[in-house]
Amino acid sequence: MYRIYLYIYISILIRNLKTILTLLLMKVFYLFFILLAFNACKAKVSPNENKLTSMQTDCPEDGYCETTLQNNKKLSIKVEESTGYLYPQIEEGENILIEFTYNKGEHDGAIVDASYSETIHFEISKDITELSLKNDDLKHVNLIYGKHCFCPDAGYYAVSIGELNITRKDSYLNLELYYEIEGTETKTQHIVETLKIN
Numbered sequence: 001m002y003r004i005y006l007y008i009y010i011s012i013l014i015r016n017l018k019t020i021l022t023l024l025l026m027k028v029f030y031l032f033f034i035l036l037a038f039n040a041c042k043a044k045v046s047p048n049e050n051k052l053t054s055m056q057t058d059c060p061e062d063g064y065c066e067t068t069l070q071n072n073k074k075l076s077i078k079v080e081e082s083t084g085y086l087y088p089q090i091e092e093g094e095n096i097l098i099e100f101t102y103n104k105g106e107h108d109g110a111i112v113d114a115s116y117s118e119t120i121h122f123e124i125s126k127d128i129t130e131l132s133l134k135n136d137d138l139k140h141v142n143l144i145y146g147k148h149c150f151c152p153d154a155g156y157y158a159v160s161i162g163e164l165n166i167t168r169k170d171s172y173l174n175l176e177l178y179y180e181i182e183g184t185e186t187k188t189q190h191i192v193e194t195l196k197i198n
Contacts, residue, residue: 070098088144099119168197
């Protein structure tokens with residue numbers, strides 16, 4: 001009789017161990033899958049693009065901001081023939097392209113109207129040591145603002161009100177940009193960044 005109880009006890013114990021091991025393996029598998037998914041979502045940076053080194057910009061709390069620097073680029077401001085709207089064209093070239101992006105919230109793709117972002121593009125010489133431009137002189141760096149949303153004032157605007165100051169120290173660019181856009185409301189107006197140049 002004692003052997004029967006021992007046999008039942010051992011079989012229950014083995015069955016419970018199998019269940020515990022199965023649950024443990026499932027947890028390890030799910031953890032591995034989640035880590036793999038996060039790793040796959042990392043943004044890839046091309047060799048001629050540098051991410052922000054230091055950000056002091058007051059990014060609106062309802063979103064996130066990013067500034068990138070791309071070497072060997074040329075920025076042109078084009079006009080769409082049929083509509084007369086402006087747009088930036090980026091090509092291979094000899095300059096440094098700086099792009100600031102503000103994205104509002106998390107866009108889950110479910111609600112199309114929920115997407116809102118702003119961009120600033122401009123180019124500078126790769127040999128720059130210091131630069132200070134105001135108002136209409138901002139056209140010398142092709143400074144263009146973009147408002148991206150499903151709203152009537154979406155589009156690109158040439159910036160003609162503002163001030164841009166850049167200084168270079170070794171392989172770092174310190175920049176400060178203040179701007180206003182006539183004809184539309186913006187969520188960002190002041191950018192202060194330090195970027196590393198390769």
